[in-house]
Amino acid sequence: MRTTTFSSPSHAVRGVLTSLALACGVGALPAMAQTAPAASPTASAAKAPSRFATDAPVRDGMLAIRQKMAAAETGIAKDQLDAQDYVALAKSIDVDMQAHLARRSLPKAAAVAFNGSIWQDLSYCVGLMRDGRSVAVQRTGALGVQQALRNYAEYFDHPGW
Structure with missing residues (x-):
C-alpha cells in the first residue's frame, strides 16, 4: 500500500498560502518582510471607510x-x-x-x-x-x-x- 507523506505543502497549497499572506499584507510573510520597505505612516493612518446609510x-x-x-x-x-x-x-x-x-x-x-x-x-x-x-x-x-x-x-x- 502506498502512503502519502506531507513533509512539504503542495504547489497549490503554497500558492493559496502565499496569496492569503499577500492579501493580509507583506508583513505576514517573514522572509518578505525583511526586504520590503516599511509602510508609510500616512498609508496606515488612512481614513476608515464610512458606514452604510440606513432608512x-x-x-x-x-x-x-x-x-x-x-x-x-x-x-x-x-x-x-x-x-x-x-x-x-x-x-x-x-x-x-x-x-x-x-x-x-x-x-x-x-x-x-x-x-x-x-x-x-x-x-x-x-x-x-x-x-x-x-x-x-x-x-x-x-x-x-x-x-x-x-x-x-x-x-x-x-x-x-
Missing part, C-alpha cells in the same frame, strides 16, 4: 430585533432556553424582518451590503432557531443573530445605536 424601516426593524435579543440574552448566554423558547423568539424576529426589513429602500451600495451580510445572516440564523433539530443548533442560531447585530452596528449608520 427608517431598517432602523425600526433592527432596533426591534435588538430589543428582543437583549431580553433573551441572559437565557441564551446561560443556555437556559428550551426549544420552544427559540422557536418563539425566531417567529418574533421573523415578524420584524417581514414587517420592517423587507420594506427597506437603501442606496445601491448599502442595499448590496445589507442584503449580502445582515439580511442573509439573519435569515439563516433565524431559520436555525426556528427549525434546528436540537437546542444546541437553535442556540447557535441565536448567537448568530447576536453577531449579525454587532456587524450591523459596525458597518451601518444607525443614530443612537
Whole structure:
C-alpha cells in the first residue's frame, strides 16, 4: 500500500498560502518582510471607510430585533432556553424582518451590503432557531443573530445605536 507523506505543502497549497499572506499584507510573510520597505505612516493612518446609510424601516426593524435579543440574552448566554423558547423568539424576529426589513429602500451600495451580510445572516440564523433539530443548533442560531447585530452596528449608520 502506498502512503502519502506531507513533509512539504503542495504547489497549490503554497500558492493559496502565499496569496492569503499577500492579501493580509507583506508583513505576514517573514522572509518578505525583511526586504520590503516599511509602510508609510500616512498609508496606515488612512481614513476608515464610512458606514452604510440606513432608512427608517431598517432602523425600526433592527432596533426591534435588538430589543428582543437583549431580553433573551441572559437565557441564551446561560443556555437556559428550551426549544420552544427559540422557536418563539425566531417567529418574533421573523415578524420584524417581514414587517420592517423587507420594506427597506437603501442606496445601491448599502442595499448590496445589507442584503449580502445582515439580511442573509439573519435569515439563516433565524431559520436555525426556528427549525434546528436540537437546542444546541437553535442556540447557535441565536448567537448568530447576536453577531449579525454587532456587524450591523459596525458597518451601518444607525443614530443612537
